[in-house]
Each structure stands twice: as structure tokens, then as C-alpha cells.
Amino acid sequence: MNSELNESLSLFDPKRAPAHVGIIMDGNGRWAEINGFSRAEGHKEGVERVRELIPFSALELELKTLTLYIFSIENWQRPREEIEALMVILEYFLTEEISKLIRDNIKFVTCGDISRLPTHIQDLIQDGKRRTEHCTGMILNAALSYGGRDEIVRAVRKIISSNLPAGEVTETTLANSLDTAGLPDPDLIIRTSGEFRTSNFLLWQSAYSEFYFTKLLWPEFNKLELVRALLDYQRRDRRYGAISDRKP
Numbered sequence: 001m002n003s004e005l006n007e008s009l010s011l012f013d014p015k016r017a018p019a020h021v022g023i024i025m026d027g028n029g030r031w032a033e034i035n036g037f038s039r040a041e042g043h044k045e046g047v048e049r050v051r052e053l054i055p056f057s058a059l060e061l062e063l064k065t066l067t068l069y070i071f072s073i074e075n076w077q078r079p080r081e082e083i084e085a086l087m088v089i090l091e092y093f094l095t096e097e098i099s100k101l102i103r104d105n106i107k108f109v110t111c112g113d114i115s116r117l118p119t120h121i122q123d124l125i126q127d128g129k130r131r132t133e134h135c136t137g138m139i140l141n142a143a144l145s146y147g148g149r150d151e152i153v154r155a156v157r158k159i160i161s162s163n164l165p166a167g168e169v170t171e172t173t174l175a176n177s178l179d180t181a182g183l184p185d186p187d188l189i190i191r192t193s194g195e196f197r198t199s200n201f202l203l204w205q206s207a208y209s210e211f212y213f214t215k216l217l218w219p220e221f222n223k224l225e226l227v228r229a230l231l232d233y234q235r236r237d238r239r240y241g242a243i244s245d246r247k248p
Contacts, residue, residue, distance in 0.1 A: 018187030027193030027217030040085035058138035073147035105137035111179035112146030148203030
């Protein structure tokens with residue numbers, strides 16, 4: 001794979017890289033079932049891909065912002081045993097990986113209703129944010145207990161509580177009230193596992209995002225596949241409703 005990866009990297013232009021990439025990491029459970037493992041083992045393998053792709057995205061691809069859909073608000077409906085296993089994995093990541101983010105100059109932020117997470121996880125999240133707030137490289141945005149509709153509802157409540165007159169509410173007002181305030185909207189959203197839906201991910205922010213779908217399950221998604229997704233993005237003509245000035 002190294003030769004393929006190096007060849008693909010030679011075609012990648014960091015100057016035309018998407019400023020913000022979002023990834024819907026789907027397929028851990030299916031990968032586990034196919035390979036005869038427990039769903040918890042599937043999630044552990046999925047974390048290995050995360051650990052591999054974060055520094056690669058920041059240091060070699062020079063991405064500015066990476067949002068990973070780690071735990072959706074709908075995931076709270078899963079069996080208690082699976083949720084507990086996911087919390088253990090999340091605790092491990094927040095305990096072991098923050099020092100590596102600091103080493104690689106990566107700032108850690110989150111989106112989602114983290115108040116629903118266990119208290120010790122909330123404390124680890126806040127500690128990770130504090131320890132990386134000085135980092136000036138890539139921003140790693142972890143979507144935790146996240147749902148796009150829930151985020152919009154919370155943003156509207158925030159605006160209402162500010163007593164801003166209805167006539168003064170604009171798109172900018174709402175954008176600045178979202179969890180992702182200050183971050184650019186995603187240029188590219190990648191979804192693994194062969195599903196063709198957004199699953200409540202960055203609904204407001206993805207209005208003009210490009211989408212890339214792959215049949216690969218998340219534990220099968222590697223550096224080469226990420227570069228392929230970015231090369232596909234660079235071949236696209238983003239018009240935002242205007243007429244293309246690209247020559248046929």
C-alpha cells in the first residue's frame with residue numbers, strides 16, 4: 001500500500017485541500033460481525049483508524065479542521081452494554097491521546113450536548129480542551145452526544161434567551177449560536193459503510209458541502225482511502241449556485 005499511498009500523495013495539492021473535512025465513521029459493528037468479533041472490538045478497531053488518521057491529516061495532509069462523528073445523540077438508544085463499552089473507549093482516548101495532540105500541535109474541541117455524558121468523561125473533555133487551547137495547527141472537533149437537529153434547537157433557545165428581536169435574527173446569528181461557531185463549514189463530508197445519508201450530522205453547516213461515499217466499513221478506511229477522497233474532492237467544480245468558470 002505504501003507505493004499506492006505515495007503515488008496518491010504526489011497528486012494531492014495541499015493548497016487546494018478542503019479547509020474542513022467531516023467524517024461519518026460508520027460500520028464498526030458490521031465489521032465486527034463479519035469478522036466474528038464483539039461490537040466492542042469493532043469500536044476498538046475503529047479507534048485505531050482514528051489514531052492513525054488524526055496525525056496524518058494534520059501533519060501530512062495539512063488539513064485545518066477535522067470533525068469526527070464519534071457518538072451521535074441517537075446512539076444513546078443502543079444497548080447499555082454497548083454504550084458502556086463506548087464510554088470506556090472514549091475515556092481511554094481522552095486519557096492517552098491528548099498528549100499526542102499537543103505534540104502534533106492539534107487543538108481539541110467538541111460539538112454536541114456533552115452534559116449527557118458521564119461526569120468523569122466531561123471532566124476529561126474539558127481538561128483536553130484546556131491542555132490544547134494553545135495549539136495552532138489542525139483543529140480536531142469531536143462530535144459527542146451530537147445531533148444536528150438538537151444542535152439547531154439549542155442554538156435557537158440560546159438566541160431566544162438573549163432577547164434579540166426576531167427581526168434582527170440572521171443566518172449569521174444562528175451560525176454563531178451553533179456548537180461549531182468559529183469553525184468553517186465543512187467543504188467535504190466523508191461517509192463510510194456504503195450508506196447514503198447524513199444521519200443528522202452537521203445539518204446546518206453542510207448546506208454546500210461536497211459528499212464522498214465509500215462502501216468500506218470504518219475499520220477498513222485508511223490513509224490511502226482518505227487521500228483518494230480528497231483527490232476526488234479536488235476534481236470537483238464547486239459553484240455554490242453560480243455558473244462555472246471552468247473551461248470544458
